[in-house]
Amino acid sequence: MIRLKSLARVALPAAFALLAGVPGVSGAASDAVRDAFMQALAAIERGEAPPRSAALQRYILAPYLDAAAVRRLIARDRPEADDAWRAFRAAHPDHVENRDLQREWWRSLARRQAWATLWAEVPADVSVVDLQCARLRAGLETGQDPAVLVPQIQAAFKTGRSMPSACDRPFEWLAARGGRPSSLVIERFERALAANEFGLSRFLLKMLPENERAPYARRLALRTAPATAIPALRDAPPATLPWDDLFSGWNRWVAADADAAQRMAPRLAGWDRLTEAQRAAIWNAVGLRLSWRREPAALTAFARAGLASDDERVHEWRVRAALWAGEFEKADRWLAVLPATLMADPRWRYWRARVDEKRKGLDSARGDYQLLLSANNVYALLAAERLGVALVPQPHPGAPLNPAVQKAFNDDPAVQRMRELHALDLRPRFNLEWFAFFAGRDMPTYDQLSQFAFAQGWWVNGVASSTSARIFDDFERLYPRPYDALVARAAAESGLPAALIYGLIRQESLYEPRARSHANAYGLMQLLLPTARGVAQRHNLPRPDVEALYQPARNVALGARYLAERFQRFDGQWMPAIASYNAGAGAVDRWLPETPKDADIWMENVPYNETRNYIGKLMWHQAVYAWLSTGEPQRATAALRPVTAPQRP
Numbered sequence: 001m002i003r004l005k006s007l008a009r010v011a012l013p014a015a016f017a018l019l020a021g022v023p024g025v026s027g028a029a030s031d032a033v034r035d036a037f038m039q040a041l042a043a044i045e046r047g048e049a050p051p052r053s054a055a056l057q058r059y060i061l062a063p064y065l066d067a068a069a070v071r072r073l074i075a076r077d078r079p080e081a082d083d084a085w086r087a088f089r090a091a092h093p094d095h096v097e098n099r100d101l102q103r104e105w106w107r108s109l110a111r112r113q114a115w116a117t118l119w120a121e122v123p124a125d126v127s128v129v130d131l132q133c134a135r136l137r138a139g140l141e142t143g144q145d146p147a148v149l150v151p152q153i154q155a156a157f158k159t160g161r162s163m164p165s166a167c168d169r170p171f172e173w174l175a176a177r178g179g180r181p182s183s184l185v186i187e188r189f190e191r192a193l194a195a196n197e198f199g200l201s202r203f204l205l206k207m208l209p210e211n212e213r214a215p216y217a218r219r220l221a222l223r224t225a226p227a228t229a230i231p232a233l234r235d236a237p238p239a240t241l242p243w244d245d246l247f248s249g250w251n252r253w254v255a256a257d258a259d260a261a262q263r264m265a266p267r268l269a270g271w272d273r274l275t276e277a278q279r280a281a282i283w284n285a286v287g288l289r290l291s292w293r294r295e296p297a298a299l300t301a302f303a304r305a306g307l308a309s310d311d312e313r314v315h316e317w318r319v320r321a322a323l324w325a326g327e328f329e330k331a332d333r334w335l336a337v338l339p340a341t342l343m344a345d346p347r348w349r350y351w352r353a354r355v356d357e358k359r360k361g362l363d364s365a366r367g368d369y370q371l372l373l374s375a376n377n378v379y380a381l382l383a384a385e386r387l388g389v390a391l392v393p394q395p396h397p398g399a400p401l402n403p404a405v406q407k408a409f410n411d412d413p414a415v416q417r418m419r420e421l422h423a424l425d426l427r428p429r430f431n432l433e434w435f436a437f438f439a440g441r442d443m444p445t446y447d448q449l450s451q452f453a454f455a456q457g458w459w460v461n462g463v464a465s466s467t468s469a470r471i472f473d474d475f476e477r478l479y480p481r482p483y484d485a486l487v488a489r490a491a492a493e494s495g496l497p498a499a500l501i502y503g504l505i506r507q508e509s510l511y512e513p514r515a516r517s518h519a520n521a522y523g524l525m526q527l528l529l530p531t532a533r534g535v536a537q538r539h540n541l542p543r544p545d546v547e548a549l550y551q552p553a554r555n556v557a558l559g560a561r562y563l564a565e566r567f568q569r570f571d572g573q574w575m576p577a578i579a580s581y582n583a584g585a586g587a588v589d590r591w592l593p594e595t596p597k598d599a600d601i602w603m604e605n606v607p608y609n610e611t612r613n614y615i616g617k618l619m620w621h622q623a624v625y626a627w628l629s630t631g632e633p634q635r636a637t638a639a640l641r642p643v644t645a646p647q648r649p
Helices: 004-020 031-045 054-058 062-075 080-091 098-111 115-121 129-141 146-157 165-176 182-194 198-205 214-224 226-235 243-256 258-269 276-292 297-305 312-325 328-336 346-360 362-372 378-387 403-411 413-423 427-438 443-456 459-468 484-494 498-509 529-538 552-569 574-583 585-591 599-604 609-630
Strands: none
Touching: 031 054, 031 062, 054 062, 062 080, 062 098, 080 098, 098 115, 098 129, 115 129, 129 146, 129 165, 146 165, 146 182, 182 198, 182 214, 198 214, 214 226, 214 243, 226 243, 226 258, 243 258, 243 276, 258 276, 258 297, 276 297, 276 312, 297 312, 297 328, 312 328, 312 346, 312 599, 328 346, 346 362, 346 378, 362 378, 378 609, 403 413, 403 443, 413 427, 413 443, 427 459, 443 459, 484 498, 484 552, 498 552, 498 609, 529 552, 552 574, 574 585, 574 599, 574 609, 599 609
């Protein structure tokens, strides 16, 4: 077996020489070449140097084998990596992995303490923190001019975040030279405090002389122990009020113990050291927390704050609290002072009309509802329902397909590489190629690129390109149906509308069968493995593993059944069932009212922003898919059943 040392000495230079003169080849590779590539890639990642056939050398992905060999040398901190990396960079100056390989090489130089090379190679403006400090350490170890190093280390020190261990040596050297005065420590403390980096803030306090710590310790206490520090500050205020720290701590107190903070609010807001805007902020913080809990006292807190606020959350949530309480006169007053940026949003245009209808009747709101019918979102559906009419989505297609541009995309070597990477399921490398190919285009090119990506089945990339081209309502393009047979079968088995299943696939994964979330949800319908296994057990289906959840047929079958269980769990109520798919049944249970609540008002008061928006998007996606499949105008009546807690036996 040939190990990496031999690979670096023999195989890499030979490969670079061969590849330097080989143009990219068009068309898909044969299965044999693809198999040979994957086997060679796996062997290199194990530390071997497999032989390469002439066909493999000509393969358009062959440089990725050289990159893998270089990466392996770098990861093992082998000195041969220096020449191997330089050779690769010279042979493939535009390779998409170069930036990452270069950074890995720099880190290897630091681990090997190759300080002279590191100082020569790493630029002064490198943006990655650990590499900044590695470069500064290299400057110290190679005897660079302190007049140059001191200001550079001071600049690195002035961050509000904890720094990696690579920074320890430069920071210690700075302190030993007297280059870390109290003013520098205080500047960093201020930034750490603003970033809520409280552990770092405490660490920095210890760097200050004891006779300088008191005011900064008090500011830290306001943020970290507000229940004791705020009353103490109120009783013995300093000459200058640390408002930012006080208000940060107040928000923390309200979040931790809203009832105790609510009792403290009159005393704190009545303090004569506060401005009127600060008093209002105290009450609004209470109002926000209580409105998220849907408590009637939220209205009192918001009312005591007055109308003016520069916090958009306050504007939104006091309207929501009034809607929940049925206080439509209050809602109208608060809607009237919404900032212009909010008032232009279809959400708040709908609620202006809805409140107007509640106060004055449908005829008064009819015109505003009709203006919303072309909004192409959930508020168009809601407005249509208030008017008692079905809705036809209003498509706005992008530009026609440009054959010359499409051919140029098709012939581009980057696209040929992407096709191969996608076929081999090498998604991280595919994404690197895509981002490099995608960056810096103009809007008409993004429009064409979107159409090209959809034609390849690169759904996520097609949507991203459409967004960059500001094309949102080309429904034929943006609502593809690549899984018709699977969705139809799942609809029949679960009793759910096919349009809803497709809409959920769109929202959860953008049709990407190998999608994986940060929470380890997998596949088209983003199922957690324990959830999927529970569904399989309850329905006598084969027990899935992770790879099974990447298979569209298995994922859609399980996901549709799970969604049907959500409907059963909430007595067939559309909104709670959809909300629970996103937020979990426990959260939705907490949000359900004991007596029926209008569905649109319930949705608007869901406290999780993601879930609130998720419900609206699913309602719209279902309507678009149903319209595309039937051509019939759509109603949202079934989704707007009043919401209440299920009746349990």
